[in-house]
Amino acid sequence: MTVRRVVTVLVTTAALLAVTAPVAGAYEPVxxxxxxxxxxxxxxxxxGFSTWPVRAMQSLDFTFAVDGGVDGKTGVLAxxxxxxxxREPLARHPRKRDVWGLDVRAMxxxxxxxxxxxxxxxxxxxxxxxxxLRVLDQPGPPMALSWGISTLPLLGLIAFLAIAWxxxxxxxxxxxxxx
Amino acid sequence: MERTxxxxxxxxxxxxxxxxxxxxxxxxxxxxxxxxVGPDTFFTLPHLFxxxxxxxxxxxxxxxVLMTTAARRAGHAxxxxxxxxxxxxxxxxxxxxxxxxxxxSGAALFLLYGLWDQWWHGIxxxxxxxxxxxxxxxxxxxxxxxxxxxxxFGAARDQPWGRTGVFVSLAVLAxxxxxxxxxxxxxxxxxxxxxxxxxFLVLLTLFTGAGFVRxxxxxxxxxxxxxxxxxxxxxxxxxxLYADSVGLxxxxxxxxxxxxxxxxxxxxxxxxxxxxxxxxxxxxWAPLVAGALAGALVVTAQAFQDGVVYDVPAPAVxxxxxxxxxxxxxxxxxxxLGARFGQMLRLAAGDxxxxx
Numbered sequence: 288m289t290v291r292r293v294v295t296v297l298v299t300t301a302a303l304l305a306v307t308a309p310v311a312g313a314y315e316p317v318x319x320x321x322x323x324x325x326x327x328x329x330x331x332x333x334x335g336f337s338t339w340p341v342r343a344m345q346s347l348d349f350t351f352a353v354d355g356g357v358d359g360k361t362g363v364l365a366x367x368x369x370x371x372x373x374r375e376p377l378a379r380h381p382r383k384r385d386v387w388g389l390d391v392r393a394m395x396x397x398x399x400x401x402x403x404x405x406x407x408x409x410x411x412x413x414x415x416x417x418x419x420l421r422v423l424d425q426p427g428p429p430m431a432l433s434w435g436i437s438t439l440p441l442l443g444l445i446a447f448l449a450i451a452w453x454x455x456x457x458x459x460x461x462x463x464x465x466x
Numbered sequence: 467m468e469r470t471x472x473x474x475x476x477x478x479x480x481x482x483x484x485x486x487x488x489x490x491x492x493x494x495x496x497x498x499x500x501x502x503v504g505p506d507t508f509f510t511l512p513h514l515f516x517x518x519x520x521x522x523x524x525x526x527x528x529x530x531v532l533m534t535t536a537a538r539r540a541g542h543a544x545x546x547x548x549x550x551x552x553x554x555x556x557x558x559x560x561x562x563x564x565x566x567x568x569x570x571s572g573a574a575l576f577l578l579y580g581l582w583d584q585w586w587h588g589i590x591x592x593x594x595x596x597x598x599x600x601x602x603x604x605x606x607x608x609x610x611x612x613x614x615x616x617x618x619f620g621a622a623r624d625q626p627w628g629r630t631g632v633f634v635s636l637a638v639l640a641x642x643x644x645x646x647x648x649x650x651x652x653x654x655x656x657x658x659x660x661x662x663x664x665x666f667l668v669l670l671t672l673f674t675g676a677g678f679v680r681x682x683x684x685x686x687x688x689x690x691x692x693x694x695x696x697x698x699x700x701x702x703x704x705x706x707l708y709a710d711s712v713g714l715x716x717x718x719x720x721x722x723x724x725x726x727x728x729x730x731x732x733x734x735x736x737x738x739x740x741x742x743x744x745x746x747x748x749x750x751w752a753p754l755v756a757g758a759l760a761g762a763l764v765v766t767a768q769a770f771q772d773g774v775v776y777d778v779p780a781p782a783v784x785x786x787x788x789x790x791x792x793x794x795x796x797x798x799x800x801x802x803l804g805a806r807f808g809q810m811l812r813l814a815a816g817d818x819x820x821x822x
Contacts, residue, residue: 314505314714315592338591346591378718381504390504393593427589430599436582437603440575440610447568447613448807455810 317348317383317390323420327362327404328413330354334402335388343425346393351377352386353406360408362387369398377404394422474533475548476627479618481526482569483631486612486638489519490693491700493608493645494726495708497596498701502720503709506592511708520576523611527570530618531555531562546815547628550621565621565814569614572607579603597649605646612639620678621815632678632811636671637689641697643667644729658765658789665764665793668731669800670807672738672760673753676745677808683745687738690730698727721776728775733767745805753805754798761797762790 321339325332335350353360362377364387380388394400399419406413427433492515499512507513534544534552538561544552549563562570583600587593595601615635622628647664668690676683701724709716731737737760744756766786773780 314507344590344593346593346595376719381715381717384715391506391592393590393595427586433586433599434602437579437599438606440572440579440603440606443571443575444606444610444613451810452806455813455816458813458816459806459809 314382317350317380317388319348319350323417325402325404325415325417326413327353327406327415329410330360330404330406330408330413330415332404332406332415334417335386340423341394341420342423343397344393344395345426346391348380348382349389349392350380350383350386351388351404353408355408356385357387360406362404362406365403365405367401367403368394369396369400371396377406397422397424471545471548472625475545475622476625478526478530478533478566479549479615479622479627479631482523482530482566482611482615482618483635483638485519485521485523485526485573486608486615486635487519488515488522489608489611490638490642490697492516492519493642494697494701494724495704497645497726498705498724499708501725502702502705502716503714504717505714512704517580520573520608520611523569523615524573524576527566527573527611527614530566531560531570534563534566535560547622547624549618550814551816563618563621565614565617565619567614568617569611572610572612572614575607575610576604579607596645597651602646602649605642609639609642609646612642616674616811617814620811623678623812623815629679633675633682633685633689636675636682636686637693640668640671640686640690640734641693641730643671645726647729656788657792658769659792661765661768662761662789662792662796664729664731664768665761666796666800668734669757669760669764669797670804672734673745673757673801673804674807674811675804676742677753677805678811679808680746682808684735684738684742687734690734691732694727694730694732698724701725701727723775728772731764731768732771733764737763737767753801755801757801757804758794758798761793761795761800764797765789765793 317335318337319335321336323334323336325334331354333352335348335352337348338345341347351364353362357377357379363374364377365374366372377387380386381390399421401416401418402420403414403416492512496510496512496516499510500506530549534548538544538552544561544563546552546563550565551563552561553564553567554560555562555567579600582603586598586600590598612635616632616639619628619631619635623632644664644667647660647667650663651660653659672683672686674682675686702722706716740763741756741760744752744759746752769786769789770780772778
């Protein structure tokens with residue numbers, strides 16, 4: 288009877304996993320809720336955002352749909368952020384391969400950003416910028432609180448080591464030779 | 467110990483370590499997946515390795531605690547060489563060997579931080595940022611399980627498998643701690659704070675090994691080299707294989723560098739061999755000086771390692787100096803703490819700790 292019960296529970300769990308796995312295991316499609324336009328020389332680019340407005344630390348999908356498609360074109364995206372700037376090649380979005388993009392990417396700090404596109408293709412070189420892209424303050428609790436909660440295991444480890452240190456102090460005060 | 471007891475003790479300890487190895491495998495794989503492929507769900511194979519690793523370690527710890535509790539209730543005195551000195555939990559409802567108590571607490575915290583992470587993703591989206599607060603909470607929970615594993619094997623130090631398990635656990639902890647160091651990457655602009663944090667954490671494990679047995683530091687360095695070599699091969703290979711099997715393309719412009727293994731220092735064996743003559747001195751200052759020297763060497767070598775691996779120019783020596791200085795200071799601390807932790811580990815199966 289007990290064995291039968293265990294088997295029933297296991298089979299039910301496996302069935303539930305099998306039913307729910309495709310849902311939890313499905314890759315999210317890229318859904319664009321807002322667009323902006325940039326003219327990079329001869330190349331019009333439509334910039335798509337999966338979340339709008341953009342908030343600091345909140346990740347979203349960016350798509351960069353260049354007129355005529357990405358085939359035969361290469362480009363560089365230069366981002367100027369508050370206190371930081373970087374460049375990266377324009378790469379196809381992993382879940383929307385017909386356009387360039389950034390997948391689940393967060394802008395870390397609030398403020399005004401500039402996204403500059405440098406594109407090379409059959410019509411020559413073109414450059415254009417989206418400015419400013421305003422990034423609002425981060426949502427959620429203050430970071431100090433989030434870090435406080437997240438470093439509790441470290442405090443636990445330090446407490447454990449401190450207690451062990453104190454309780455072995457007397458026995459370790461006389462140096463013991465290593466084996 | 468009688469033969470059956472030894473077999474049971476070995477089995478639970480090995481299962482605990484197996485869980486830690488599953489976790490490390492899942493982590494290196496997951497980091498590479500985000501770097502080279504991208505699309506993410508709750509049920510990716512690397513994620514399942516991560517969850518399974520903590521579950522296996524947690525079950526091993528729970529089993530050991532329940533067996534020790536049952537034995538004590540049956541009137542048998544707990545054997546401290548099985549997982550460490552026994553500790554009463556919830557009054558004396560349970561009797562937990564110290565190592566399994568620490569490891570099991572880490573596994574339980576992993577579950578709680580998993581919920582915290584889920585809540586975080588609901589607000590901030592499914593970013594692939596390794597150093598978000600909940601991810602750091604999860605990584606620290608795993609580190610706690612690994613510390614427990616070190617104590618479990620340390621308690622059996624009279625057995626060859628016990629000493630081997632300590633070195634394997636410390637090497638896995640060293641490799642694992644390199645990803646925790648990523649959380650420090652934005653601390654300073656003048657000092658490479660990530661490299662300094664990595665050097666501190668890795669040297670803490672190396673000096674714990676050295677304080678535990680004489681050549682233990684070298685054994686930890688060799689262990690880390692093995693972890694690095696295996697994961698260097700495994701993580702890109704498994705990522706490409708998995709992407710092919712689920713029909714996902716690789717990203718454009720991938721660097722081809724195994725991300726997490728590249729964070730691990732390749733020169734630790736050389737650093738250990740260079741500093742061992744100092745470590746071996748009987749003086750009290752020996753671990754401090756050796757630690758400072760090792761810290762400076764590790765961060766210097768790491769800057770050149772990054773240059774070679776990522777094909778970028780190595781920084782000028784002048785620019786490296788603040789990093790070297792910070793690493794020497796923290797290396798000194800790592801030497802001091804690690805040597806003491808290693809000695810404490812030799813008492814893991816000692817009689818009841820003082821004051822209890």
